[in-house]
Amino acid sequence: MAAADDTGPAQLQQALAVRLRASPRRRLIVAAWSALALAFFALCWHLAQIDPARLVEGLPKLGHWLAQAWPPDVAELPLFGQRIAETVAMAAIGTAAATLLALPMAVLASRNITPLPRLYYPARWLLNALRGIDSFVFALLFVAAVGLGPFAGVLGIALHTWGSAAKLLADHIENAGTGALDAVRSTGAGRATAIVYALLPDILPVLLSSTLFWWEFNVRASTVLGVVGAGGIGLELKNSLDLLDFPRLFTIIVLILVVITLLDQVSGWLRKRLT
Amino acid sequence: MSAPLFEVRGARKLLGGRVVLDDVSFALERGVMLAVLGPSGAGKTTLLRCLAGLDRLDAGAALLDGADVALLRGRQRRRIAVVFQQFNLIGRLNALDNVLAGRLGHVPAWRGWLRCFSRTDVLLALHCLQRVGLLEQAGQRTDTLSGGQQQRVAIARALAQQPDLIVADEPVASLDPRIGAGILELLATLCRADGVTLICSLHQPQFARRYASRVLGLRDGRLVADLPAHTFDDAALLALYGGALASPTEAEASVPDPLDRADSTALTALTTTPHHQQEA
Numbered sequence: 001m002a003a004a005d006d007t008g009p010a011q012l013q014q015a016l017a018v019r020l021r022a023s024p025r026r027r028l029i030v031a032a033w034s035a036l037a038l039a040f041f042a043l044c045w046h047l048a049q050i051d052p053a054r055l056v057e058g059l060p061k062l063g064h065w066l067a068q069a070w071p072p073d074v075a076e077l078p079l080f081g082q083r084i085a086e087t088v089a090m091a092a093i094g095t096a097a098a099t100l101l102a103l104p105m106a107v108l109a110s111r112n113i114t115p116l117p118r119l120y121y122p123a124r125w126l127l128n129a130l131r132g133i134d135s136f137v138f139a140l141l142f143v144a145a146v147g148l149g150p151f152a153g154v155l156g157i158a159l160h161t162w163g164s165a166a167k168l169l170a171d172h173i174e175n176a177g178t179g180a181l182d183a184v185r186s187t188g189a190g191r192a193t194a195i196v197y198a199l200l201p202d203i204l205p206v207l208l209s210s211t212l213f214w215w216e217f218n219v220r221a222s223t224v225l226g227v228v229g230a231g232g233i234g235l236e237l238k239n240s241l242d243l244l245d246f247p248r249l250f251t252i253i254v255l256i257l258v259v260i261t262l263l264d265q266v267s268g269w270l271r272k273r274l275t
Numbered sequence: 276m277s278a279p280l281f282e283v284r285g286a287r288k289l290l291g292g293r294v295v296l297d298d299v300s301f302a303l304e305r306g307v308m309l310a311v312l313g314p315s316g317a318g319k320t321t322l323l324r325c326l327a328g329l330d331r332l333d334a335g336a337a338l339l340d341g342a343d344v345a346l347l348r349g350r351q352r353r354r355i356a357v358v359f360q361q362f363n364l365i366g367r368l369n370a371l372d373n374v375l376a377g378r379l380g381h382v383p384a385w386r387g388w389l390r391c392f393s394r395t396d397v398l399l400a401l402h403c404l405q406r407v408g409l410l411e412q413a414g415q416r417t418d419t420l421s422g423g424q425q426q427r428v429a430i431a432r433a434l435a436q437q438p439d440l441i442v443a444d445e446p447v448a449s450l451d452p453r454i455g456a457g458i459l460e461l462l463a464t465l466c467r468a469d470g471v472t473l474i475c476s477l478h479q480p481q482f483a484r485r486y487a488s489r490v491l492g493l494r495d496g497r498l499v500a501d502l503p504a505h506t507f508d509d510a511a512l513l514a515l516y517g518g519a520l521a522s523p524t525e526a527e528a529s530v531p532d533p534l535d536r537a538d539s540t541a542l543t544a545l546t547t548t549p550h551h552q553q554e555a
Contacts, residue, residue, distance in 0.1 A: 179363035182329060183429070187436050188353030188380020193387040197376060201367040 069250035076248065080236060080255050087232035088259065090150045090225070091218035094135075094157025099211045101162045106169035106203075107195060112178050115191055127170070130163025135221055139230040150231025157218050157225075165214055172206050173199065209274045212267040219263055223256055278341070280305040280472055281326075281440055285335035288321055288496075295321045296332070297496045303472055303489075305439070308463055310483035310504065311476040313493035314516055319476040320444055322493065326474060327357045327442040339440065353380025356433035358443035358462070362425040366418030370409055370428045373417050374400040377435030403431040406465060423454040430462055434469070441466060443475040447482070455479070459486050480512050 108114050109123040139156030146152050184198040185191070226234020233256060240249040279302035288296040295318045303309060311319050324330040326337045328344040337344045339354060347354070356377070364373045378396045379387045386392055392400075404410050407427040412420060417428055426446060433441050443462060447455030459475070463486040466473040477483050483490050483504060490507040492500025492515040500511055 179359065179361055180365045183357065183359060183363035183432070184365070184376050184379065186327060186329065186352055186355065186357045187377050187432070188350040189376070189387055190349055190384055193379055193384045196388050197379060197390070198365050201365055205367075 065244075065246050066250075069246040071247065072251040072254065073245070073247035074251060076236075077251070077255075080233065080252055083226070083233040083236050084255055084259055086150050087222050087226070087234070088219055088263070090153045090230075090232055091157060091215055091222050094154045094222075095161055095211060095215040095218050097154075097158040098161035098165050098214065099207060101158070102166035102169055103207070105162070105166040106173060109166060109170040110173040112174055113181060113195065113199070124167075124170075127163045127167045130159055131167060132163075133160060135160035135218070136224060136228065139225045140228050143229050148229040148231075153222055153225040153230035153232060156230060157222060161214050161218060165210060168210055169203060169207060172203060176202060205274045209271045212271050216260070216263050216267045220260055279303055280340060281474075282338045282341075283326065283335070284338070286322065286325060286332050286337065287334040288318075288325060288330070289333050290321065295496050296325070299335070299493070299496075299498050301491060301498065301501055303474070305472055306467070306470050307489055308466065308473045308487045309475065309489050309491060310487035311474065311491045311493060312478075312480060312483055312500075312512075312515060313476075315478075317493040318496040319493055321496075323442050323444040323474065323476050327355055327444075328352060329357070350380040353436050354439045356436040356438035356441045358426070358429050358433050358441060358446045360445040360448050362422070362429045362449075364417040364425055364428055364432075367416060369414050369416055370404060370420070370431075371397070371400055371413040373428050374403050374431045374435050377403070377432040380436060400431070400435050403434045404428070406434065407431045407461060422450050423458060426450065426458050427461065430458070430465065434465060437469075438471060440472045440474065443473065445476050445478065448478055452479070456482065456485075463487075480507070483507065 105123065105127065108116065108119055109127055111117075111120055114120050114123075135153075135156040137156075138159045139153050142152035142155040146155070180198040180202070181194055184194040189197060222230075222232055223234050223237065226232040226236070227238045229235070233252060237249065237252050237256075240246075240252060281303040283302070284300050286296050286299040287294070299318075299322060311322065313319050321330065325332050326344065328337075328347050331345045339347070342351075344355060365376070372390060375390075375392050375396065378392060378400065382392065382396060401410060401413060404413050407430050409424060409427055409431065412424065412428075417425055420428065426449075429446075441462070446462065447458050450458060459477075459482050462473065462475070465471075475487070484507060487504045490500065490502050490504050490511075491498060492502075492507075492511070494515060494517075500507070500515055502511060
């Protein structure tokens with residue numbers, strides 16, 4: 001015991017000394033990072049032109065509009081219904097197309113199973129580019145290319161979602177490991193057959209559940225696509241705002257909320273059943 | 276004497292600049308049960324992956340009936356079946372579908388795509404499941420099976436492949452010793468019955484003595500022993516594992532030996548008789 005007391009505390013003292021010697025340096029580092037973070041947000045505040053006074057001025061205006069919005073205008077409900085069905089349909093077709101395109105792309109963009117390793121990085125770059133450009137921006141381009149209407153919106157949704165869905169899937173494949181695939185390959189199955197046989201059962205639930213998620217996400221995103229003339233309920237939203245027709249606007253917003261909540265419930269329920 | 280079924284010549288493999296296999300050569304007759312022993316990191320897994328055609332050798336070759344396994348493409352690969360330490364089953368598919376994967380090298384690709392096999396293939400797969408004692412579990416998802424059951428499904432998959440050679444990479448390392456012994460017994464029995472050659476890496480020398488007809492010792496990527504299993508004694512074991520084991524008998528004592536040693540020698544003698552070599 002005595003021997004332990006001789007060596008133990010001495011070593012502890014030494015370790016403590018080392019730690020104390022290190023701590024002023026650590027404090028300096030923490031302080032530097034804090035200052036940097038503070039400077040960053042100060043700059044952002046300035047760039048974003050934050051002006052609480054304007055919010056205070058504007059709030060009564062909002063309140064006034066809200067008061068005007070009552071009672072909601074239900075005369076045009078059939079039209080709104082058709083427009084929102086258009087929005088849901090655009091999202092459904094765009095998402096489904098994206099999912100189908102995502103499957104081969106995910107195989108190409110998975111380092112561990114790609115049949116063409118040379119195309120791995122180009123595939124990843126393409127996916128990042130598709131993901132980086134919002135469906136809104138794509139829709140703008142396609143409105144110019146294929147004309148006004150929901151089709152432009154579908155193309156925009158499909159391209160953006162393609163990138164996101166394929167990247168998600170590729171990351172899943174890279175993380176899942178290739179044990180089963182190796183095993184099936186070694187039975188003499190061809191590469192494509194092995195991928196379908198060994199990998200598809202594993203990724204299908206992920207694929208379906210993420211497709212439902214993207215669909216729901218795209219319905220939300222495509223409410224604004226109408227603003228650029230790419231079809232759906234967004235068009236009516238923008239018209240109402242331009243005319244300052246608040247009862248109409250109110251009806252549209254409530255309708256969007258109802259449909260999205262409903263969809264959220266349905267897709268959540270379906271996704272729970274998939275896992 | 277017939278040409279060997281399987282031959283390895285001067286196998287050499289580098290991983291990350293390090294030599295993990297160096298000048299490994301041996302030849303196997305049809306029907307041999309070969310155990311590969313050696314300390315962890317000796318290169319057993321690398322050797323077996325190369326023999327199975329899953330990895331490429333940097334120099335030398337592994338030849339199945341004279342054909343380089345690294346060059347076997349597509350359905351030619353069905354001649355070598357692999358049993359993995361981690362079973363490598365498709366967890367979301369049932370046992371039968373996993374065993375049917377063993378038929379993919381025999382059937383047209385569309386059958387694999389649609390997972391639609393002929394009656395004959397399904398019956399064969401069911402028979403393989405029966406041989407490993409899992410006919411009752413045919414419809415059960417394999418990720419709900421126990422480890423031992425999963426490895427038996429993997430063995431059934433290998434059998435359904437109707438291979439000439441089964442390469443098993445530490446097939447019992449993920450299982451407890453009692454279940455592991457059962458798995459090896461099953462594997463050895465089935466291979467013997469079908470006249471299939473078996474190459475199996477192991478961590479337990481007593482398993483090698485009991486089930487193998489021949490033992491390869493691998494150390495630091497080099498072949499340091501190549502003996503009939505019954506002559507692989509404690510001295511050979513000590514030479515292979517070096518100072519890593521205080522006493523080889525001590526290491527063995529940790530696992531109860533359900534089979535009498537005399538029995539296992541008889542078994543070994545049986546497996547080394549050449550009656551498998553002229554398999555029809």
